[in-house]
Amino acid sequence: MKGRALRKQSLLLVATAAILAIPMLLVASAPKIEVSWKNPNFSGTRFTNILVLALNGKAANRAEFEDELAAAITRPGIQATQSYVFLARPDATPIDMKDMRELIREQKFDAIVVARITKAEKKTTYVPGEIYDPYPYYGTFYGYYDVVSPLVYSPGYLEKVSTAQVETNFYATAKPDGELVWTGTTNTFNGNSPMKAIKELVNVVIKELEKQNVISGKS
Numbered sequence: 001m002k003g004r005a006l007r008k009q010s011l012l013l014v015a016t017a018a019i020l021a022i023p024m025l026l027v028a029s030a031p032k033i034e035v036s037w038k039n040p041n042f043s044g045t046r047f048t049n050i051l052v053l054a055l056n057g058k059a060a061n062r063a064e065f066e067d068e069l070a071a072a073i074t075r076p077g078i079q080a081t082q083s084y085v086f087l088a089r090p091d092a093t094p095i096d097m098k099d100m101r102e103l104i105r106e107q108k109f110d111a112i113v114v115a116r117i118t119k120a121e122k123k124t125t126y127v128p129g130e131i132y133d134p135y136p137y138y139g140t141f142y143g144y145y146d147v148v149s150p151l152v153y154s155p156g157y158l159e160k161v162s163t164a165q166v167e168t169n170f171y172a173t174a175k176p177d178g179e180l181v182w183t184g185t186t187n188t189f190n191g192n193s194p195m196k197a198i199k200e201l202v203n204v205v206i207k208e209l210e211k212q213n214v215i216s217g218k219s
Helices: 003-025 059-073 097-107 139-151 194-211
Strands: 033-038 047-056 079-082 111-127 157-172 177-185
Touching: 033 194, 047 059, 047 097, 059 079, 059 111, 059 194, 157 194, 177 194
Parallel strands: 047 079, 047 111
Antiparallel strands: 033 177, 111 157, 157 177
């Protein structure tokens, strides 16, 4: 009877710890495109000169994103350029659309990729201690102590987790006000390591642009 009760208690402990760990698994996800739409009415030609623009976020992260995306887009026959080369926006200040129109005309950009953070949150999440099965060790004090002592000195803790969601739009510039060619929105992903998240984000955006035949694949 005691053994059965201890085994039941063990299963309850494992199940409880697993439930506590679920939020961590959810927020630890990498960026992926959840919503993707391509304009079925667009019938333009191939793009060869593309401007990359990150609308909001910290200056360093915006610059990194533009660097990574411009490098990923650039390939034989396609040149991509970061917006910060022409528009200094250290504090993500609003862009004068008159200046933007002039820039597009002067530099002959035939497309612009615009990304913005649509959601950014910081949450405090509980990280449980080690998951273990106490049943085999509860029979003696020494077995019990060997198992639980690491937990006494290494308990669960609270961790701040940053999450974000990003929308990316691809516009053709041939028409006076531009024309939406493709739009994609990510899941809510882990943003604790911005540089890592940016690389992963750029990777999924590029794959989707190629999949939707917005830009040609690298040969």
